[in-house]
Amino acid sequence: MSAQQPNWFVEFAQAIDADDAFYLHCTACQSGSLPPRSSCPRCPNDVLERRPLSRQATVRSHALVYVTIPRFIDDAPYTVVLARLEEGVQLTGQLRGADEVSVGDPVHLGVEKYPEDAWLLTFTPD
Amino acid sequence: MDESRIAGIGSTTYGKHEDASTRELLVEAASEAFDDADVSTDMIDAVYIGNFMGDITDDQGHMGALAADYLGMPRAASMRIESACASSGAAVYIARQAIAHGHSEAVLVAGVENMFATGIAKITDALANAADNEYENAVGLTFPAIYAMMMREYLRQTEATIDDLAAITVKNRANGVANPLSQFQTPIELDEVAEARPIAEPVNLLHACPITDGASAAVIVSDTFAKEHDLDASVSISGGGFASDTLALQDRQELHRTRAAEQAAAEAYAESGRSLDEIDVVEVHDCFTVAEALALESLGFYDRGEGWRGAAEGETHLDGSLPVNTSGGLISKGHPVGATGVGQLTEITKQLEGRHPNQVDGATVGVTHNVGGSGASAVVHVLEVVA
Numbered sequence: 278m279s280a281q282q283p284n285w286f287v288e289f290a291q292a293i294d295a296d297d298a299f300y301l302h303c304t305a306c307q308s309g310s311l312p313p314r315s316s317c318p319r320c321p322n323d324v325l326e327r328r329p330l331s332r333q334a335t336v337r338s339h340a341l342v343y344v345t346i347p348r349f350i351d352d353a354p355y356t357v358v359l360a361r362l363e364e365g366v367q368l369t370g371q372l373r374g375a376d377e378v379s380v381g382d383p384v385h386l387g388v389e390k391y392p393e394d395a396w397l398l399t400f401t402p403d
Numbered sequence: 404m405d406e407s408r409i410a411g412i413g414s415t416t417y418g419k420h421e422d423a424s425t426r427e428l429l430v431e432a433a434s435e436a437f438d439d440a441d442v443s444t445d446m447i448d449a450v451y452i453g454n455f456m457g458d459i460t461d462d463q464g465h466m467g468a469l470a471a472d473y474l475g476m477p478r479a480a481s482m483r484i485e486s487a488c489a490s491s492g493a494a495v496y497i498a499r500q501a502i503a504h505g506h507s508e509a510v511l512v513a514g515v516e517n518m519f520a521t522g523i524a525k526i527t528d529a530l531a532n533a534a535d536n537e538y539e540n541a542v543g544l545t546f547p548a549i550y551a552m553m554m555r556e557y558l559r560q561t562e563a564t565i566d567d568l569a570a571i572t573v574k575n576r577a578n579g580v581a582n583p584l585s586q587f588q589t590p591i592e593l594d595e596v597a598e599a600r601p602i603a604e605p606v607n608l609l610h611a612c613p614i615t616d617g618a619s620a621a622v623i624v625s626d627t628f629a630k631e632h633d634l635d636a637s638v639s640i641s642g643g644g645f646a647s648d649t650l651a652l653q654d655r656q657e658l659h660r661t662r663a664a665e666q667a668a669a670e671a672y673a674e675s676g677r678s679l680d681e682i683d684v685v686e687v688h689d690c691f692t693v694a695e696a697l698a699l700e701s702l703g704f705y706d707r708g709e710g711w712r713g714a715a716e717g718e719t720h721l722d723g724s725l726p727v728n729t730s731g732g733l734i735s736k737g738h739p740v741g742a743t744g745v746g747q748l749t750e751i752t753k754q755l756e757g758r759h760p761n762q763v764d765g766a767t768v769g770v771t772h773n774v775g776g777s778g779a780s781a782v783v784h785v786l787e788v789v790a
C-alpha cells in the first residue's frame with residue numbers, strides 16, 4: 278500500500294484512538310461488520326446501525342512476518358494477529374507489548390500512527 | 404450452445420527470464436499456441452489476457468490491446484482480465500462464455516507475468532494488492548502471512564502436522580523434475596522443507612511457491628469452428644465455475660476453508676455432468692502447501708480437514724489413484740501470477756492428449772483449480788476428451 282488512507286478508515290482508526298470504537302450491526306440478521314459497508318455481507322439487509330465496539334478480543338490466528346513490503350522492512354520480523362472482538366467482528370493488527378502470542382489469548386484493540394502518518398491497528402495482550 | 408475446444412496450447416518455460424519483458428513472454432507463448440492450433444491470427448475474433456501486475460512490473464497496462472497488436476490481430480476485441488492470481492483462469496472462463504453465447508468462434512486466451520526484474524520488496528508489495536489494502540496491507544500483512552494464518556488454523560483444526568503439509572512440496576518438486584517448463588527440476592527431501600528460511604511463520608520458503616516469469620496461451624474455438632476448419636481439437640472444456648468470497652480473511656468465520664472454490668467446483672461439475680470418480684488428473688492452485696490441502700477439500704476429493712492426506716499418504720502422487728499437480732504445481736513449476744490459470748489448462752490438455760511428461764495412463768477427464776488472493780475468487784474448469 279502506498280496511497281493515502283481513505284477518510285472512512287481514518288475515521289474508524291480515530292474513533293478507536295478516542296476510545297469511541299464502533300462496528301456496524303445488521304438489524305435483520307444481527308451479524309456484525311466493519312466500515313465502510315453500506316449493506317450487510319451476510320443477508321440482503323441494507324440497514325446497518327453503528328454500535329460501540331468493546332475492543333476486547335481473542336486471538337484466532339497469527340503470523341510472524343520476515344519478508345515484507347517496503348514500509349515495514351525495518352520492523353521485520355513482526356507479528357500480525359487476527360482476533361475476534363467480543364461483538365463477533367474480526368480485525369487484524371500488529372502485536373504490541375509482547376514478543377509472542379497464542380491462539381485463544383485475550384488481547385485488546387488499539388491504534389497508533391505508524392509508520393509516519395498512517396494509522397496502524399494493533400493488538401496488545403491483556 | 405457451442406462447446407469450447409482447445410485447438411492449441413503454448414507456453415514459455417517458467418522461471419527467471421533474464422532481460423525479458425511482458426510483451427516478449429506473451430508473444431512467445433501465443434505464437435507457439437497458434438502453431439500448435441494450426442489457426443491463423445486473422446481467424447481470431449477475441450483476445451483475453453490474464454495479467455495481474457504489468458502496470459507495476461513493466462509500467463504497462465492495456466495488455467489486451469498490446470497482445471492483439473503484437474500478434475497481428477488488430478481487429479479482434481481485446482481486453483486484459485484481472486482477478487489477482489486467478490486472472491487467466493478468469494480469462495478462460497470469459498472466453499468460454501463468449502463461445503457459448505455465439506459471440507466468438509476463435510479466441511486467444513493467454514496469461515503473463517514478469518516478476519523477477521522488479522525486486523522482492525516491490526513484488527511483495529504488488530502481490531499484496533490482491534488483499535484488502537486498508538484492513539490487511541496497512542497492518543503489514545503480506546500474502547504469505549495471510550496463508551500463514553490459514554495454515555496455523557488448519558494445523559490446529561485438523562490432524563495434519565507441518566510435515567504432512569511439507570509432503571505436498573516433496574510431491575510437487577518430484578513432479579517438476581520431468582517437466583521441462585518447470586522452474587525447479589530438482590527433487591527435495593522432507594527435512595530440507597522443514598529447515599527452509601522462514602517468510603511468515605509457519606510458512607517458510609519451501610511451503611511457498613517461488614516468484615516466476617512466464618507466459619502461457621491457448622487458442623480456444625467453438626465445436627463448429629473446429630469442424631469447419633478440420634482442426635485437431637480433441638479436448639473440450641465441458642464445465643466451468645467461478646465464485647467469490649470475502650476479500651479479507653478477517654471477514655471469514657472459518658479461516659481454513661475456501662468457499663469460493665467449493666461453489667466454483669459444484670458449478671463446473673454440474674455443467675460438465677462429470678462426477679468425482681470420473682476425474683483422472685487435477686491441477687490445483689498450490690501457492691502454499693496448505694492451499695493444496697484446502698483445494699482438494701473444496702473440490703470434493705476429501706472431506707473437510709482431510710485434504711493433507713493426499714500427499715502424505717500417496718494418493719495424489721503420480722502413481723496414486725488421483726495424481727495432483729503432475730506439472731509440479733505452483734510450488735515447483737512456478738507461479739507467474741497472471742499466467743497460472745492458462746498454464747494449468749495447458750498442462751491438463753497435454754494429459755488428455757497423451758503428451759504430458761508425467762503422463763497419467765488413459766486420462767480422459769481433468770480439472771483445473773485457480774484461486775485469486777486468499778480465496779476471494781476461484782475458477783474451476785472440467786476438461787475432457789471428446790475425440
Ligand SMILES: [Zn+2]
Pocket residue numbers: 303304305306307308317318319320321322
Ligand atoms: Zn444481515
